[in-house]
Every structure is written in structure tokens, then in C-alpha cells.
Amino acid sequence: MLREGKIGVFEAISVITFMSATKVLYSSSRALVEASGTSGWLTTIVSGVTALAGFYFIILLMSRFPGQELVSVFETVFGRFAGIIFSLLMSVFFLLNSAMFAREFIEAVKVYAYPLSPPSFLLVIFILAIITVLYFGFECVARTAALFAWPMLAGLAVIVILAVPLYEMSNLYPVLGHGPACIIKTGLLRSSVYGDALALAVVINSLQGSEHFKKSGVTAIILSTAIIATGFLIYNLSFPYYIASESTIPLYALTRSIEYGRFFQRFEAIFLFVWSISGILASAINLYFALSTYSKVFRIDDHRALILPQTVIIFSVSLIPLDISSIAYEHVNHIRQYGSAIYFGIPLLALLVAVIRGIRGEQAGA
Amino acid sequence: MRKKTALLSLLLLLLPAAGCYDRREPDEIAYVVAIGLDKGVTDRLRLSLQIVRMADESGARGMPGGGGQDTSPGDEPIIVTLDCPSLFTGMNMANSSISRKFNLMHAKLIIFSEELARSDDFEKQISGLMRYIEIRRIMHILVTRGKAEDFIRENKTLIGKNPPKTMQMLTDSSALTGMIPDANLFNFYNDFKSTFQRPIAILAGLNTFENLKNPGRGEIQESTSGGNYLAGELPRKGYLKRELLGTAVFNGTEMIGELNGTETRALAMIRGEFKRGFYTIKDPLKPDYLVSLEVFPARKPYVKVDLRGETPEIFVKIRLEGDLLAVQSAENYEKPDMKPVLEQAFESEIKSQVDSLVAKCQKEFKSDIFGLGRSVASKFLTIEDWERYRWHEKFPGATVNTEVDFIIRRTGLILKPSPLVTDGGVHK
């Protein structure tokens, strides 16, 4: 079995938060602002609540099968063959997420900072960093995420504070955006943003107990919601709704507009660091979960053998979309909207099947 | 093992060999500090770019340079002007003569000529500007009366030696005096597409020094505000010809009017952006004498909106405070019962300025540059409702009532001036 070591609550929270909250730094937040106008932050809070509800079902599912992690739960519930299909579906989904993160990041960084470099060059550096992180196992991944958690939060906090002169309360008017119905509908549709908490179930045996699982999952979702909501809030405070849906990367545009006189002007260096490191880690973590699920399905002992092939796959997959328009408008949108089916739908299905078929896992110690 | 290491090192070495696409040595760049856009003659746009001179004065390397550098009056700005279809193609075309690559990232000013601003080409230019990475939204936007090219040619640095610093500090006087607005591309672009309000830009011009008339050619004007000029009309002589004074008012597509310095201050007060300024009013008790005050905002202006009637009713209360700077008549305005007199005088002066400005904007410009639309929007719940209300059409007919509240806080170094003495030794 995969040697995954033990991680603590703080590390689990950092891992999941990196996966989820990083999305605010990319182009999908623009899509949300367009869909919801001035109420982006309200929409994302609705998404968070939905995700909490979905996570509750995941908790129920996992507590039915103590000591087992997600892949084996699927096998137990659905039988071996269907269980493999579902687990592989999840693995592919994580892989897709990772590849899309990589591509979005590379496209964005090409627009804002490196216009001339070919994306494959930047991707190679990106992937070298990912390989290093993945090579040393899950404990290393978790600890690296925990190490960078506070600096990234501090960086975001600095941006929030520095942008204060740009805030104008009136930019939030009209408050409810396109109407409460729109808020709720968009919120529900995009709840997959927080669905990454499901990934904790894959490595649940590394957490020290099911209490930790609940605590870290719920805290991670709440923390990600807070971060993403704050991101949208400050963006909406600074840019009125008719302009807000224009920028490719909203928070970057915000950081570029911060000015405090002649010297304290150009703070996007902070942003670039926060962004790069979050992007690398988010992609690495997603890829790790893809690897982990895949290894568990096929009972592979050492995930390192798979690192190189998977990174090559990511490299190629992320280069498939031809341009940023197709990424922003098609791929990412689809992932956001149909992701909830995979993140929450499959475990819900598993729970229902388990209840109907009356399957329970062995109690711990049996 | 050795073969593996060798192979790995070779592969890793490929990375630096493949890299460095975006590397630009700092001395391969020509830093543009000001961009000027005019209507072109043989093409759609006449572009002027002012770049910083990199040739260093001697003595700035190695040994600490003592005094005695060349004392030529500032660096002559290097300006390229050409006719081109758009800003970007223009940059490429200009590179045929300049050895370094243009870089707009440190540009401080973007200058439109009035002719261009008033034409319908303006909205094309502005909309086409914001996509490029090198255009930063903290650039200040100026509209010149006259040609942008001429303005840039006068954009010299006399006092110091640092052009970008000068450019940046030019527009800082909005915080010092209030006679120009604090308009950068960020605000301008936001307001350009706004449903709340209309954009404004800084008005600039070239002063030919002929306004400073010789004795006998002019007469003293009635008004004491001192700012009733547009850029270029100030009666002064000396230093450089460039002048920034006043505001250019836009509607959704082009420039429709100008405001002079005094009106700009009133505008800033209503918008809540007024920082400080020196004011001079007539002494209420002795109209021949003048009183000068330094004015600050006390709090943000209080805006109340009432939408129940046919036309929107808006009540604006401007709250200011100030210090006494000069009382020419040596009247004891510091006494608690005399202070309100001065304050009332000031309040009515400001109120008349504000009212005339609002009327002008409503009747002549029909543009809400005050940001009152924002307060109105707070009454609506959804974007659809707000957009159905169509504030820009309702604004000219809205009733705007203003009130000014002014308190004199400090009186400077003198707390009780002694009165002036007549010839007979008796106090007046």
C-alpha cells in the first residue's frame, strides 16, 4: 500500500485550502463576477454553504466505513468493477483540474509578466517544481503546503490592506447584483469550487482519526469560502460592476492599481510570488491526489513510478486548448459547472447505494 | 551512476539554454514618461512619445560627484512624433529610429488634445487602450487646450534632473490645491463606462506669458477666488509654459466642456476628494479687505437622496474646516461671537460656487460628474432595477440642494490681532 505517513489538522487544512482558494487568483473569478455583478461575494458564500452540505454527505459516507478510504469505499459499495470506474473518474478529474490550473496559470503569467516565453518553457519549470514536491511523498506535500500557508495568507492580507484607498462602498450598490434568484442559482452551480474537500477522503487514513477528518474538512471549506469571498469583496469594492467583468485576472488588475505616492507604487511583486507559489502547489496537490487514487485502485506500492508519466500527461493535456478564450469560456466553465456532479454527486450516490444495500463497514477494531 | 549524472546535468543545462525569452537588459529599454495623442493629419492618430534620457551627467559613477555638473537647464526632453493608425503600430513605427524598445510601463501621463477629446474618435482611443499590459491604470490623464505635441515639448525638468519624478509630482498638486482633479486612468475608465457618473480629466495648457499684462492694460477683477482661469490663461510669467489648471468634463463618449480652477475645487468638495486649499474671500465687515483661509474637509460630504417624487431630490451637505491664514483688516474674528460671521461669509461663498457648478453641469453639460449617482444607486436592490432607472437621463432634471458647513479651528500664530492705528494715535 502507499506509504502516506501521518499529517495533522493544520496540514490537512492547508492542503485543501490551497486547492480551493487558489481559484480566486485565476480567470474563473472573472466569470463569476460577470455572472453575479456586484454580489460575487454573496454568490460564493452560497456556494460554500452548498459545499458544506455536500461535504456532510461525504462525512456520513466515510463514517459508515471507518478505517477505509474512498477508493476502497467505492469498491465495497459498488462492487469491484463499478468502483474502479468511479475511482478512475475521480482520478481523471483531479488530473484535469491540475492540468487546467497549470494552463490557466501559464496563460495568465504570460499575459501579465512573460509575454514572449513559449508556454512549454514555463510549463517545464512549473512541472520540475511539481515533480520535486511529489517525489518525496504525501507528507512532504502536506508539509510544504503548511509551510507556505501563512506567507500566502499574509500576502493576501497585505494586498487587502494596501488596496484600502481604492475601496468605495458605492461600488457595491446595487447590493443584490442581478437578483437573489440569480445569486442562488449561480451559487449552486458553482459549488464545485469547494468540492476539493472530497480529496481528504482519499487520504483519510493519514489523518489521525475521523474527528480530524470532519474538523479539517469543514474548516478548510469555511476558510476557502472566507478567502474567496474576501477576494471578491475587495474586487467589487474597487471596480464597479460594469468594469469588473472585464479583467482577465481580476485580483491582478486590482494589485496593479495600488498607488501610494511616488515610491510605494508597484506591489504586484508580492502578488506574483503569492500567485506562482499557490499555482504550483495547487497543481501539485491535485496531481498528487490523482496519483494517489490511481495507485490505490491498482494497488501500486510506490507512487513515484507514476510521477513522470503523469507529468507528461499533464504537460500535454494542458497544452491542448489552443488559446485563452477557449480555456476561460469553455473548459473552465464546464469544469466548474459539472464538477459538482463528480465531487458531490458520486459520493452521494455511493451513500444512497450503501444505505439501500445496507452495507456497512467493519467497526474499528473488529 | 556517472552516466546518469552526466545525462541529467545535460538535460538540466538545456533549461537555461532554452530560457531567457523575456529578458531585457535594463539598458535596452527606452522608458516613455509621457504619451501624447493628437488627431493625425495623414493618418488617424498623431502620437508623441517622450522618453527619458539615459546619458548620464558625468560624475555619477564611482567617485561621488561634487557639484559642478553641466548646468544646462534640465535635460531637453527627447520626443518622437509621428502619424500612425494606432498607439501600438505607432510604437513599432517609431522603433525605426530609436535604438531601444519602447516601454510604457513607467509612463506617468497620457495627454489627449482637446480636438481629439471632443471628437468621436475619443471613445475609440480610450476603449482600445486598456487591454495592453504596459498601460497602467495609475497614469494620469490630461487634456490639453492646443496640441499634445506642443505640450510635451514644453515638458521640461528645470528644478531637478529627474523627468519621471517631475511628471509624477505635477499631478500631485491636486492634493495640494484642489485646482486640478485627481484623475487617473483607473477612475477615468471606470467612469467612462459607468452608469453612476461621468468621467473627468485634468485640463492642461500652455501659457504664452502674455496674460501677465503690463500696467495699464488690465483691471482688477471682482472675484477673489483666484482660480477663475482655464489652463493657459493664468496671468503669470516665468518658469515653464506648461500649466495644469481646471477640469475637462466628459459625457459617455467625448469631452463636452471645461471647468476652471475654482469650479474644480467645488467639484472636489462635492465628490469628497478635496484635500486642502488656500481660499481668499472678502472680509464680511470691511469688503475692501480680504481674508485668507486654509480649508480642509472635516468629513466626507453627506448625501441624502429622495426618489419618491417625479424627479430625484438630492441633498448634499459639505462639511469643511479651516485655519485662518491672513486677516488683512486686523478684525478680531477669533472672538467666539465674531467667528460665525466669518464662517457664514465663507459658507455662502462656497455655496454660491457649488450651486453655480451644479447648475452648469445640469444645464450645459448634462453630466453627473459629482458621483451623486452612486448615492442614488444605493436605493436599488438589483442591477436590473438600477439600469432601468436610467440615472443619466434623470440627472439634468434633478433637484440638488446644497449646504455648506464650515468651522474655523485654528487661527495661526495670532490669537488676537491688535487693530490698525490711525494717524491720530487713536485705535480704529
Add this chain to the structure above:
Amino acid sequence: MSGQKRQSLLGKLISLLTYKPVSRSEFVLPELENENSRRAAPEDKSNLSYESEDSGNSGKEKDTATKKPVRASKWNRVKGEKGHGDKGSRPQEISPDVDVNLEIIKDEFNIPTNIDVIIREFKLAGMVDAFIVFIDGMADRGVVNDFILRQLMNPGQFENYKGGCVLEYVTGNVLSVNQAKKLKKYEEAITQILMGVTVLFADRCDSCLAIETRGYEKRGIEKPATEAVVRGSQEAFTENLKTSVTQIRRIIRNKDLVHEFFLIGKQDNSMASILYIKGIANPDVVKEVKRRLASIETDFIAGDGMLEQFIEDHPWMLVPQVLTTERPDRTAANILDGKVAILTEGTPFAIIVPANFFAFIQTPEDAYLRWQYGTVLRFLRISAFFIALLLPGIYIALTNYHPEMLPTDLAIAISKSREAVPFPSIVEVLLMETSFELIREAGIRVPGLIGTTLGIIGALILGQAAVAANIVSPILIIIVAVTGLGNFAIPNYSLAFGVRILRFFFIILGGIAGFFGISAGLVMLVARAVSIKSFGVPFMAPAWPRAGRSPDILTRYPVWYQEQRPDPISPVNKKRQPGISRGWVKGKPPEGKRE
């Protein structure tokens, strides 16, 4: 007469013009027979002898006919038998016959070729044949004279001697030395002699007596050379192991302070000691340390540095995984925390395991000063660490890839100063960094008197001259100097070295991909750093992974707040002091003396 003269003149002329072969006698080192076989046992020198040519040994067998190559396994087998044969010929146990002992000792120590080893034969109490062996210079002559020879040669001491092994009697009644131990094997005796102990062999005794007489020249206790503090003890370790251990015992007067002794190294028998407190240190860690030390098989341990390289977990990493210190007080503090200290003879340093990253940022002074000063200094050192690591890389990234992130004035100042420089930025940086490293390295070897002057003058004038000649820009001099200063501010020498190497990595990354490259580099570095362990303790504990709130990692809490020992090394006894360790805050001052 003249004929001879003429002849000699002619002869001289002729000898000038004729060629005379030069007779050379150069020393050539021939290859040993069968040296190519890598598996030859190193002690096999049976073909060579150490005597010179004219002592009659045969030697020179190298020009005999070439031998046929022997299959390796057979060769090993043969060697094995022969190899132990040397030792097997000598019995292990000491024989009762003193002459046999004498012969064996003379043979083992190569006496009389080896003039250091002294054998003094005498008669014990005038009756028993005996001899003592010691190494001149290692053994204290005074003790040997006064306490051994005088007492043993005095027949009056032996009045109650009844017979049997005389050494028993001698130990109990005659010798007034503080340590005397009986040994039964030659191996042990030889080891003891080599350490400076005098060994006494007597007739009709099948054991020998090792008498403690160590007294050799050694350096006195001096100030620490590399870890100076302003306020704190000014003692440092010395090369002598016993003195060092004594210094620690002077600080930790605890009966549970255990001192275990190891002999490592086949040829030089290096002495190594470990110290720990039984009841605080985790027994698993101690076992692991002992296991690693006991399993080292090598020739020669020069001192601490080599020992560290033998026992560390990740020899390929750039950062050290053990803490090296020169100060006994720091060692003592760490031992009391639950760590294990390893000392060797020969270097005045101690190794402390397990170590983590934060220990490298602390200096002993933090403990002696009030907590505010220590905390501020630690933050300064962490910033120095990052500056030394990242500053040149960030400079390259900023100026080459992201000039828009600099304030305009700065960007233009940099561009202007680079106008006349012929090199691209990255070449400039690499050039300056390399010269700085050269200056540093050269500065170590410059003789003391001109040392400091040369350093200052070299740096200043070199820098100035380079700038005036437009080879480098002045900003770069500042960057390189600040980087160097940051490097010097790192308290631990090995870590500073690691940082020096790593900064080139970041320079290259910054040069090929700007800030993005540096972020990727940071992620890679962090990923490696969090996954290494030092004796089972993760390197970046107690921050990552989280391990108990430690009051002393970066921010140093007041000393009365530090109630727990550091968690990551899992000490057995965790509580250091109770919740309220300043009893006086609870009570009140006596009556009449209150506010």
C-alpha cells in the same frame, strides 16, 4: 707538471665539448604487486619491508616474472587466511611469562626502531621480574618516577606479599595511583599504552596492570574562536576529550549525565564520547546514535567534521543535519533539552543530534540576554538568511524581467548606471559573486598582520576601481556586499556555506525565468527541506510538521515561560519547570515593605 696542466686544460676543454651522460638517482615509487585488484586486503604488505636496502632484506621482487592473475574469490580466501594469520600467531591472552610478553610487546611496537615507546625493566621488590611500557611524552614522567617506579622498587612495600600474582598485591597495597585496572588481553594493553597509560607486566601473572599516567602537552582553555558572545561564558572546548567532557560535567552536575566512550577508526583509534542525560533523552535516539557510531569502519577519523559526515542522514544535502558547536554551555543546554552530544578527540567541537533548522538560527547569546533582544536578533538573522539566499537572484529577476515592479526612479537609476557596463546583468552578477568568494577564500590564508588591511583595502579599492572602469555598476557592489554580510550573519558555519552555494542556484533560476523561476526554486527547496530527517526528527520541526508549541523557535519567550522541553525530539521527561516558576509573583513582599 706543465704537461699535466696542459692536459688538464685540454681535458677541461674536451670535457666541455663532449657529452657525458648524467647519472641520476631519482626516487621512484613502484607499484605494489597485485595492486590492481581492488579487493586486496590493505594490510597485505608482506612483499615489502620497512627496512632500508642495506639492512639486508631481499626486497625488489617486482621484476620477477609476471604472475598469472588469480580469480578474485580465491584471492580473497587466500588473503583472509593469511591476513588473520599475522594476528593469530600472537596469542590473545597475556602469558604469565614476562619474557614472552616482552618479546611480544617489542614486536608489536616495532621497538627498537620506534624510539617513543619506552620499556623499563626492573625487579619488583627486588624479586619479581617486571617491566613497564609507556610512550614517552604521553605519559607523565613524574608520575611514572614517583608513583610507579619508586613504590614498586621499594622492597619495604612488599612485606606482606605472600606469593601468587603480584599484581593483585600491588594494586591493593602498594600503588598509590588513582586508577589502576587489570587487563587480560594484548589488544587492550596496546590500546591503553597508545593512549598514554603505563602498563605493568610482571612475571607469573597472566594479566597486566594499566596505570593511569596520562599527562601530555595540550592547549589550555581559551575563548571560543567562532562563537563569540558578549555576555556569557567565554570558555570553549579544547582538543583534549577529557578536558571537554570535564567542562560539560562542570556545568551539568547531574548524576544521570551518562558518558559513553567509543573507539573508532582502525588505524588511529580515534576516541569519541557521547553524553546524554538518562531519563530525559529519548532512549531510541541514544540507541540509534550508538548504533551508527559503532558501525563505522574506517581508517582515520580526523575529528568532528569527519564523524559528522559518517553519521548524518543525508550526505548529499547542502544543509547540515547536526549542530556543531564550540561552546560547552550551549552543549550543556542542548543535553538538558534531551539531545545527545558527541565529542571527539582532536577538534574542539561537539556535535549535537538531533538538530533542526531553527537550531541553526539560534546563538547561545539569546539565552543569556532578555527575551526581547534575543527575539529581535533572531528575526534579523532569519532576514539575513533570506537576503543571503535570494537577494542577487531577485535583483536579476527584477531588473531583467520585471522592471515595471521597480519604482520609476529606481529603474531609471539602475538603467543609467548600467549604461557603460559591457556585460549583461547576469554575467556581471556571476562575476562579482565569484570574485567575492575568491576574496573570502583568500582572506582566510592571508597572514595575520596584513589580513584585515588587505580585506578592507581589497574590497574597497577593488570595488571602486571596478566601478570606475565601468566593469560593474555601483548598485551591484552594494548588492554583493549586502549578500555577503547577510551570509556572515548566519550563526552556523555549515549552513552559511550551504546558503552560499544555493544562492547561485537562485541566481540562475532568476536569470532564466524571473520571479516565477525563483518561486519554483523556493518550492523545490522547501519540498526538499521538509522531507529530510535528522536522526528521526524532521528537519523543519517544530514548525512543519506542527509539534507542540515551542516557546523557543523563532520568537523567544521569557525564560520563565518555557515550561516544556522541545517536543519533536520526544524527550522522556517533558516538563522543565512548573507553570509558575517565579514563586515571588504569587506571594507578596513582607509587611512594611510593600507599596
